Amino acid sequence: MAQTLVIKIGTSSLTQSDSGQLALSTIASLIEVLCTLRHHGHRVILVSSGAVGVGCARLGLTERPKAIALKQAIAAVGQGRLMRIYDDLFTAMQQPIAQVLLTRGDLVERSRYVNAYQTFQALLQLGVVPIVNENDTVAVEELKFGDNDTLSALVAGLVDADWLFLLTDVDRLYSADPRRNPDAEPIIRVQRIEELASVNTGTSGTAWGTGGMITKISAARIATDAGVRTVITQGRSPQNLLKILAGESIGTQFEPQPRPINARQRWIAHGLIPTGTLILDDGAVNAIRQLGRSLLAAGIIHTEGEFDSQDAVRLCDRTGQEIARGLVNYTSAELQKIQGRRSEDIPNILGYAGAETVVHRDNLVLNS
Ligand SMILES: Nc1ncnc2c1ncn2[C@@H]1O[C@H](COP(=O)(O)OP(=O)(O)O)[C@@H](O)[C@H]1O
Numbered sequence: 001m002a003q004t005l006v007i008k009i010g011t012s013s014l015t016q017s018d019s020g021q022l023a024l025s026t027i028a029s030l031i032e033v034l035c036t037l038r039h040h041g042h043r044v045i046l047v048s049s050g051a052v053g054v055g056c057a058r059l060g061l062t063e064r065p066k067a068i069a070l071k072q073a074i075a076a077v078g079q080g081r082l083m084r085i086y087d088d089l090f091t092a093m094q095q096p097i098a099q100v101l102l103t104r105g106d107l108v109e110r111s112r113y114v115n116a117y118q119t120f121q122a123l124l125q126l127g128v129v130p131i132v133n134e135n136d137t138v139a140v141e142e143l144k145f146g147d148n149d150t151l152s153a154l155v156a157g158l159v160d161a162d163w164l165f166l167l168t169d170v171d172r173l174y175s176a177d178p179r180r181n182p183d184a185e186p187i188i189r190v191q192r193i194e195e196l197a198s199v200n201t202g203t204s205g206t207a208w209g210t211g212g213m214i215t216k217i218s219a220a221r222i223a224t225d226a227g228v229r230t231v232i233t234q235g236r237s238p239q240n241l242l243k244i245l246a247g248e249s250i251g252t253q254f255e256p257q258p259r260p261i262n263a264r265q266r267w268i269a270h271g272l273i274p275t276g277t278l279i280l281d282d283g284a285v286n287a288i289r290q291l292g293r294s295l296l297a298a299g300i301i302h303t304e305g306e307f308d309s310q311d312a313v314r315l316c317d318r319t320g321q322e323i324a325r326g327l328v329n330y331t332s333a334e335l336q337k338i339q340g341r342r343s344e345d346i347p348n349i350l351g352y353a354g355a356e357t358v359v360h361r362d363n364l365v366l367n368s
């Protein structure tokens with residue numbers, strides 16, 4: 001059966017760790033495998049990192065730069081080279097490709113989100129393999145994905161993918177970083193992300209990678225919430241993709257959630273960037289989580305951040321643990337005045353009748 005597959009490859013797999021030069025044999029065998037998948041009828045999207053790494057190699061830099069402007073300039077050098085190599089190799093296999101560079105803003109605004117969806121659908125219908133990266137050269141701090149693990153998970157949700165493969169330089173997820181801890185236990189299958197509470201992911205990844213394992217786990221949450229089966233596996237052995245699709249247990253496989261959230265809920269939960277936080281009392285947490293109710297002002301203990309009405313906010317319990325996200329019907333200034341107050345008192349406090357709910361249940365998505 002034809003499936004939609006999103007494959008993300010990280011800098012650590014695309015480049016050689018010692019020299020930073022391209023790992024050509026890995027890239028070539030990945031492309032062979034992706035073309036085989038296309039011949040099997042699957043729709044394939046490649047999310048490729050490497051612009052900064054390849055740009056550094058091109059310019060003879062031996063370390064990933066820290067200064068933002070420099071990184072953005074280097075990404076502009078590397079992205080072109082990366083696409084040139086992809087186009088040469090895919091062309092040798094008669095497979096057309098497309099470059100899709102996204103910034104977070106493209107998925108934050110609903111109309112742009114729908115537009116991106118339609119562009120991907122058109123590319124896939126044309127039989128093209130879109131090659132996606134963050135538009136590093138123009139992305140501004142507030143509107144960045146920051147890492148391609150998150151980007152690939154959002155793309156997988158956007159296109160309703162069946163599978164997301166996160167290709168990296170370790171064969172799977174372990175209970176701790178296997179480079180530092182030789183006794184780390186391999187993790188084969190994950191039914192719920194909560195099972196990973198005790199997994200140690202260190203602070204960052206390799207010298208050239210951006211996210212490390214922590215961003216792969218949060219990407220797996222975003223994707224499995226959207227019903228996408230997610231696998232962390234080694235980039236050096238792209239043939240494993242075919243074996244995994246044939247049912248072999250390779251890498252770490254994350255089960256999709258049995259009741260995935262719909263496209264609009266995904267946009268609220270993961271596409272939007274929350275600009276504030278509402279701390280709720282126990283009754284409100286229970287009403288939202290157990291009874292599926294809307295949030296009323298009476299249940300809010302505290303409001304953090306500055307936001308407008310219809311912005312996305314985090315809803316947290318007393319301990320600060322996030323329980324849901326939603327679109328808020330009041331500004332932060334209004335909420336400061338009405339938090340903890342009964343709905344019937346709101347018109348008197350504000351001098352006008354506001355919305356009946358602070359976050360309506362249709363605009364509220366519980367954390368899984
Ligand atoms: N619990 C863990 N299990 C496996 N790898 C881990 C873990 N914690 C940290 N890592 C490290 O994460 C690295 C991969 O992340 P990263 O360098 O960002 O890769 P990529 O460039 O593929 O995104 C691995 O090389 C490994 O050392």
Ligand SMILES: N[C@@H](CCC(=O)OP(=O)(O)O)C(=O)O
Nearest residue numbers: 011050051052147148210211
């Ligand atoms: N967009 C950046 C990559 C960001 C990123 O997540 O890198 P990695 O951890 O290697 O997947 C680039 O192309 O260099």
